[in-house]
Amino acid sequence: MEDNSFNQAVATELLTGEGAEVTLAVDGQDGVNQLRQHPEAFDVVLMDMQMPKMDGLTATRLLRQDPRFADLPIVAMTANVSQQDRDACHEAGMNEHLAKPLDFPEVVATLQRLTARAPVPVNEANQTTDPLAKILQRFGGNVALYRKLLVEFKQSFTESLQQLDAAINAQQWPQVQTILHTMKGTSGTAGLVSLYDAIVELERHNKQQSPSELQVTMADCVAQLTNLSAHEYQQIQQQLAGKAEQSTSPVAQVDLPQLLSELLESLQVGNMKAIDLAEQLVAQIDESHQDAAQQLLQMTENLQFELAVAQLKELMEQL
Structure with a gap:
């Protein structure tokens, strides 16, 4: 349960990438309603603390009053990490407390432990002092x-x-x-x-x-x-x-007509996969078309999909 669209996108991208089925709720009331309608559909709840209409503590208390959800794991997500906040979470009936900004490996390990899935150990030995590397660690190294x-x-x-x-x-x-x-x-x-x-x-x-x-x-x-x-x-x-x-890793070559077709389709429907495809295009297109491909990538990264479609069509005519 999370009201912020960016945090929803982060959770959905990260967790579906690990094989989870994610259902979003925009606030506590929405989450409680979904659980009541489909009580058998959920293995665990990630609960934001501050949400409109109904906050995380209130939503958790309501769920714990229902015998169907007495043992449902509920994990708090909050930027407040004081002992008082932790105590409030546990008193409301939450099982765990995750601090924002979320550390992805820790989130996965916590969810797998609470749902009795195979644990993923968080490797303490790989800690780094490089700021960018530390950020990427939180996202499982997925650049x-x-x-x-x-x-x-x-x-x-x-x-x-x-x-x-x-x-x-x-x-x-x-x-x-x-x-x-x-x-x-x-x-x-x-x-x-x-x-x-x-x-x-x-x-x-x-x-x-x-x-x-x-x-x-x-x-x-x-x-x-x-x-x-x-x-x-x-x-x-x-x-x-x-x-x-x-990076010294070789770029896997993809059939260029197929790549162009997939990129055009992704841009036309606003699919975020277009960023990956545009990066692949930049990596393997010939030097004479690099400037146009770089402009296309920049438009795609800025979510200027209509401009990117026009740029791509113009590029395709030149190839």
């Missing part, structure tokens, strides 16, 4: 998946910035707090560390300052967060590009 989720983060964060600007202009400080909490979670999950730290500081001010003080503190915060997120996003993309250049 392609991380690139996809970064694109989704950019879109989600832009929408949150618009919501934050409206709430600040209306001086709706409780709503500002809710939006900042969501933005903190998504930026942490996406691995934008400086952005995460800046939002944590804004969240602290919003909790502690008076409304008159907040009008001053929050006056320029949307512009600051916009600039910081764009800068750090670009940094990570450059690091990922450098990592790809350093």
Whole structure:
């Protein structure tokens, strides 16, 4: 149960990649309703703590009142990691507590243990101090998946910035707090560390300052967060590009007409698989068409699918 679209995308991509069947609920009430309608369909519940309509603690208490869900594993997901928060989760009836930003291997190991599946050990020996490598470890080392989720983060964060600007202009400080909490979670999950730290500081001010003080503190915060997120996003993309250049693994050759056909179909329906296909095209197209292919990849990564379709059709005419 998770209300944020980016976090939903992260959970769905990661868990389906491990063979899980994922059902999304947009808030606690929606999740409780789905469980009541299909009580035998679920092996475990991942429960966000702060959601509209019904929070995670309330939803868990309601489920535990129903004998059908007395033994259903429920795992809390929250950016609040104090002992008080942990105690509140366990008192409500939750089995485990996972801190955001989520560490993917830890999530998988926890779910497999609670559902009596074969455990996947979390290898402590592979810990690294490299910032990008640490982020990728959380995503199981899946670079392609991380690139996809970064694109989704950019879109989600832009929408949150618009919501934050409206709430600040209306001086709706409780709503500002809710939006900042969501933005903190998504930026942490996406691995934008400086952005995460800046939002944590804004969240602290919003909790502690008076409304008159907040009008001053929050006056320029949307512009600051916009600039910081764009800068750090670009940094990570450059690091990922450098990592790809350093890779010595040969690129598997795919039949070019088939690749072009699949890419066009994916772009036309808005399938995120198009990013992978566009990367494959860049990797194997001849040098005379590299600029056009790179532009196509950039459009695809920015989710400008209509522009990418036009670019691809033009490229196909030249081949």
